[in-house]
Amino acid sequence: MRSKRVFLICAVLVIGVLLFSLSACAKEETTTSSAPATTAAPSTTAGPETTAGPTTTGAPAGEVKTLKIGTIMPQTGPLAILGLAFTRAWDLYAEDVNQAGGVKIGNDTYQIKFIHEDSKGSAEGASTAASKLVNQDKVDLVIGAILESEMAAINQVTEAAGVLYAQANANIPGAPQDVSSDKPLQVRPFINHDETGPIDLDYIAKTYPEAKKIALSVPDIGYEGMVERLQAQVAARGMQIVAQEKWPWGTTDFVPIMTKLNAAKPDIIWAMVSGQANDQLKAARQLGFKGVFVSNSPLGADVFVVTVQDPAALTDVICNSVDVTHPTPEVKKLMDAWQAKWPNDPFISDAVHAYDMPWVMVQVMQKAGAIGDAATLVKTMEGMTNPGDIQTLHGPGYIGGADRFGVNRVLYRPLPLSRIMNGQIEFIGFMEPVKE
Amino acid sequence: MSSLDLWLQATVNGIALGWLYVLMALGLTLILSIMGILQLAHGEIYMLGAYAVHYLVGRGLGLYPAIATSMFIMAVLGIILERGLFRPRSGREVVLCSIVISTGLTLILTSAIVVIFGLYTKSLPLLATGSVEIFGAAVPKDRILAIGFSVLALVLLYLFLKKTRLGLAMIASAQNREGSFLKGINPNRMSMAAMAIGCALAALAGALAGAILQLQPYMGALPMIKGLVIIVLGGLGSIPGALIGGLILGLIDGIVPVFFSPAVASVGPLVVVILVLLFRPKGLLGHD
Amino acid sequence: MWLEVRDLVVRYEGAEVVKGVSLHLEPGEIVTLIGSNGAGKSTILRTLSGLKTPAAGEIWFEGVRIDGQRPQTIVKMGMVQVPQDRGLFPYMTVAENLKVGAYLRKDRKASARDLAEVLSHFPRLKERARQQASTLSGGEQQMLAIATALMCQPRLLLLDEPSMGLSPLMVGEIAKIIREIHEAGTSVLLVEQNSRLALKLASRAYVLETGKIVIEGSAEELLHSEHVRKAYLGE
Numbered sequence: 001m002r003s004k005r006v007f008l009i010c011a012v013l014v015i016g017v018l019l020f021s022l023s024a025c026a027k028e029e030t031t032t033s034s035a036p037a038t039t040a041a042p043s044t045t046a047g048p049e050t051t052a053g054p055t056t057t058g059a060p061a062g063e064v065k066t067l068k069i070g071t072i073m074p075q076t077g078p079l080a081i082l083g084l085a086f087t088r089a090w091d092l093y094a095e096d097v098n099q100a101g102g103v104k105i106g107n108d109t110y111q112i113k114f115i116h117e118d119s120k121g122s123a124e125g126a127s128t129a130a131s132k133l134v135n136q137d138k139v140d141l142v143i144g145a146i147l148e149s150e151m152a153a154i155n156q157v158t159e160a161a162g163v164l165y166a167q168a169n170a171n172i173p174g175a176p177q178d179v180s181s182d183k184p185l186q187v188r189p190f191i192n193h194d195e196t197g198p199i200d201l202d203y204i205a206k207t208y209p210e211a212k213k214i215a216l217s218v219p220d221i222g223y224e225g226m227v228e229r230l231q232a233q234v235a236a237r238g239m240q241i242v243a244q245e246k247w248p249w250g251t252t253d254f255v256p257i258m259t260k261l262n263a264a265k266p267d268i269i270w271a272m273v274s275g276q277a278n279d280q281l282k283a284a285r286q287l288g289f290k291g292v293f294v295s296n297s298p299l300g301a302d303v304f305v306v307t308v309q310d311p312a313a314l315t316d317v318i319c320n321s322v323d324v325t326h327p328t329p330e331v332k333k334l335m336d337a338w339q340a341k342w343p344n345d346p347f348i349s350d351a352v353h354a355y356d357m358p359w360v361m362v363q364v365m366q367k368a369g370a371i372g373d374a375a376t377l378v379k380t381m382e383g384m385t386n387p388g389d390i391q392t393l394h395g396p397g398y399i400g401g402a403d404r405f406g407v408n409r410v411l412y413r414p415l416p417l418s419r420i421m422n423g424q425i426e427f428i429g430f431m432e433p434v435k436e
Numbered sequence: 437m438s439s440l441d442l443w444l445q446a447t448v449n450g451i452a453l454g455w456l457y458v459l460m461a462l463g464l465t466l467i468l469s470i471m472g473i474l475q476l477a478h479g480e481i482y483m484l485g486a487y488a489v490h491y492l493v494g495r496g497l498g499l500y501p502a503i504a505t506s507m508f509i510m511a512v513l514g515i516i517l518e519r520g521l522f523r524p525r526s527g528r529e530v531v532l533c534s535i536v537i538s539t540g541l542t543l544i545l546t547s548a549i550v551v552i553f554g555l556y557t558k559s560l561p562l563l564a565t566g567s568v569e570i571f572g573a574a575v576p577k578d579r580i581l582a583i584g585f586s587v588l589a590l591v592l593l594y595l596f597l598k599k600t601r602l603g604l605a606m607i608a609s610a611q612n613r614e615g616s617f618l619k620g621i622n623p624n625r626m627s628m629a630a631m632a633i634g635c636a637l638a639a640l641a642g643a644l645a646g647a648i649l650q651l652q653p654y655m656g657a658l659p660m661i662k663g664l665v666i667i668v669l670g671g672l673g674s675i676p677g678a679l680i681g682g683l684i685l686g687l688i689d690g691i692v693p694v695f696f697s698p699a700v701a702s703v704g705p706l707v708v709v710i711l712v713l714l715f716r717p718k719g720l721l722g723h724d
Numbered sequence: 725m726w727l728e729v730r731d732l733v734v735r736y737e738g739a740e741v742v743k744g745v746s747l748h749l750e751p752g753e754i755v756t757l758i759g760s761n762g763a764g765k766s767t768i769l770r771t772l773s774g775l776k777t778p779a780a781g782e783i784w785f786e787g788v789r790i791d792g793q794r795p796q797t798i799v800k801m802g803m804v805q806v807p808q809d810r811g812l813f814p815y816m817t818v819a820e821n822l823k824v825g826a827y828l829r830k831d832r833k834a835s836a837r838d839l840a841e842v843l844s845h846f847p848r849l850k851e852r853a854r855q856q857a858s859t860l861s862g863g864e865q866q867m868l869a870i871a872t873a874l875m876c877q878p879r880l881l882l883l884d885e886p887s888m889g890l891s892p893l894m895v896g897e898i899a900k901i902i903r904e905i906h907e908a909g910t911s912v913l914l915v916e917q918n919s920r921l922a923l924k925l926a927s928r929a930y931v932l933e934t935g936k937i938v939i940e941g942s943a944e945e946l947l948h949s950e951h952v953r954k955a956y957l958g959e
Contacts, residue, residue, distance in 0.1 A: 604824050
């Protein structure tokens with residue numbers, strides 16, 4: 001009987017797939033962001049071939065050398081879009097530096113050469129890529145990776161080889177792969193999105209003085225530390241968290257979560273870092289929630305406007321990510337460069353975060369006066385704690401994090417704050433992260 | 437808000453999700469019972485259906501005409517796939533071949549959408565905004581509309597299968613293939629009709645899901661799994677089985693995350709399927 | 725000749741089941757094909773209906789060569805089979821089964837008329853028109869199978885073991901129906917293991933043994949043949 005056989009195959013497949021998806025969803029991890037549409041396929045283009053160019057600094061004793069930076073990003077698979085955005089930003093950074101004649105570090109002038117490798121979104125891929133970069137290409141610095149598993153794999157290789165590793169993920173203090181003293185050669189020239197907590201709360205206290213009750217929507221990927229921190233910040237302002245719901249990574253329907261949060265009658269629904277704050281806003285508004293919605297996430301306000309559509313829903317929404325509709329002149333320059341080079345591909349806002357990464361590391365090398373010794377560079381970086389010690393696309397920043405991570409190896413810089421009212425984005429300004 | 441309101445909201449949401457699964461399962465079960473193949477790329481038809489609506493809306497078409505057009509396009513695509521890929525050829529093992537072909541199709545269609553539309557989440561216009569009050573609970577209007585459209589589609593399908601010559605022939609072909617040959621029924625035409633209807637239903641489900649949730653190139657995998665679970669649960673080839681199975685799964689997804697936790701909700705279908713297979717191996721409403 | 729089978733050879737998974745059979749049938753005849761289980765009777769009918777492609781030989785119906793044609797083409801030409809398993813649609817109602825029988829008729833009104841007429845010949849089916857086919861008794865199922873085939877408006881009806889599994893009372897009833905059908909102008913090719921019944925109904929007969937025709941002649945002759953009486957009538 002054919003139908004019986006098909007049925008049997010069906011049943012076996014179903015159970016297999018269910019088991020597989022169960023085990024898979026337990027292991028998913030956070031990615032940084034979601035952004036406007038792009039039509040591009042993942043690219044694996046290598047950095048521009050750079051040899052010695054005209055030296056503007058003209059240091060008499062120095063010679064033109066090459067700073068080799070190895071990058072590891074997922075270039076294939078579901079996270080490929082991030083790999084694309086990051087590597088393009090890095091190529092644009094290299095172009096900026098090299099066309100200006102290189103960058104002076106110590107007595108020498110350096111051209112920057114990127115070597116891009118594909119992590120394939122897996123620890124194995126990242127490990128292979130890191131070994132190749134460290135042992136074969138002999139890079140001076142490794143940057144990149146999105147997933148914790150990738151970062152752990154890279155750190156194992158770079159640390160053994162004594163190479164500095166700058167990770168590209170805004171992860172959580174206490175997470176196994178965040179910067180800490182037990183990973184001496186790992187730093188993070190990348191901002192944490194939960195640094196926005198106090199900024200958002202202060203803005204709400206000023207703009208919506210009646211709003212006191214907060215309901216938290218939390219992706220279930222180990223945000224307990226972040227929630228605890230936010231709780232203290234909320235309490236300090238006389239507000240309270242009246243409900244808190246965790247949702248598994250990979251959730252597509254947010255109506256059940258929002259139904260539960262809304263049942264607590266909150267004044268504010270607060271979506272913690274994920275790429276799906278827009279879907280959460282949609283669900284909350286469809287359920288009749290009329291209060292303030294905070295997107296504590298890397299989604300740009302423009303993404304909300306495009307995806308949520310309904311002006312009534314797009315009211316009293318607070319966002320604090322790269323606002324591509326209100327860029328700083330530097331961000332604007334990056335966007336223009338992107339558009340000139342890839343006119344058919346919309347700009348991806350993650351490129352802004354990415355561009356800062358090698359730039360920050362080069363500034364650390366300039367301060368140390370050499371590209372060499374990784375331990376010295378980390379030590380130098382740990383000392384750059386005064387506002388203005390670091391330049392970024394969003395203005396002056398500094399290195400901090402000791403209060404949260406035990407070591408100062410994390411980038412802090414001004415954060416944009418926007419509010420959406422009736423479907424229109426109001427830009428409020430660039431806010432300094434507040435230490436609390 | 438009382439717990440009754442919570443129940444109501446959760447139930448309506450569960451029923452809305454359940455109906456989307458029902459639409460998927462109906463197409464799968466039609467194709468499975470008439471063609472005897474497992475069309476594993478059915479989830480990608482769902483995804484394509486949603487992206488077709490996205491494209492058409494972007495070209496200025498209204499949401500509802502776009503959904504209708506997308507259903508039509510997917511029906512035609514279904515016919516093309518049947519003729520080009522799935523039609524039995526001598527010397528080919530039907531079941532195994534269909535699994536290999538449709539798995540390949542899954543990859544091709546997903547990659548094509550990634551290349552054309554990119555990896556980022558897209559959205560469709562909302563079916564409706566805001567909520568209606570039912571016994572004091574705010575129930576999203578778009579979910580109610582999605583339920584309405586799905587029920588309408590099922591009623592039309594039921595009338596087609598029961599009242600038309602072609603529909604009866606399709607059921608006949610599903611129940612006794614050789615018997616249908618001896619009544620002069622052309623099996624290839626039945627397969628084409630099954631693919632066309634199945635794909636149109638998947639397109640409708642995809643479009644509704646795109647409007648109430650979001651669009652991603654990988655969005656087809658989950659409803660495909662749910663569809664398979666439902667036909668195992670409800671019984672192969674059974675329309676009432678697909679309906680009951682779909683609503684059970686939808687209610688699990690709608691209610692369990694609210695009253696228990698999302699983790700329990702993701703284990704739920706597995707437990708239900710294992711229990712059903714243990715105590716009723718042919719599914720809830722399956723025939724022997 | 726109306727229906728002619730010439731040197732038909734049919735294989736199942738390499739094994740020759742029908743080994744060069746020739747037979748013929750003229751309009752208005754009831755011809756029977758008798759033989760023991762596994763002699764190849766059903767295979768011949770399946771090949772006639774296009775469910776099986778012959779390895780060699782030819783089949784001609786009304787001057788058209790039909791071997792290797794698809795079943796629906798053969799049904800359209802007026803040759804309709806009631807298979808051994810009855811070919812019913814078990815989870816459809818009696819009325820729906822009959823409607824499927826009229827699938828090839830595009831004229832809705834005419835097929836509705838046919839339905840009423842066929843049901844008038846089968847009062848038992850009329851009573852059970854809304855019942856699922858699988859809930860009918862064996863005899864009723866056989867009636868439904870024949871009635872469904874009649875909805876195709878056959879000129880030649882191929883019946884595969886219509887008496888199988890039926891009570892003696894029911895066998896008589898089915899025999900009566902076959903006679904009525906014949907009187908109404910439909911020719912019948914009857915395959916039966918119940919040789920006594922078959923020879924009583926038929927005008928001519930073929931005896932099939934391990935894929936070959938061993939005896940052919942009028943039913944009268946065969947009823948008196950020594951071999952037939954010993955092997956098939958149990959005398």
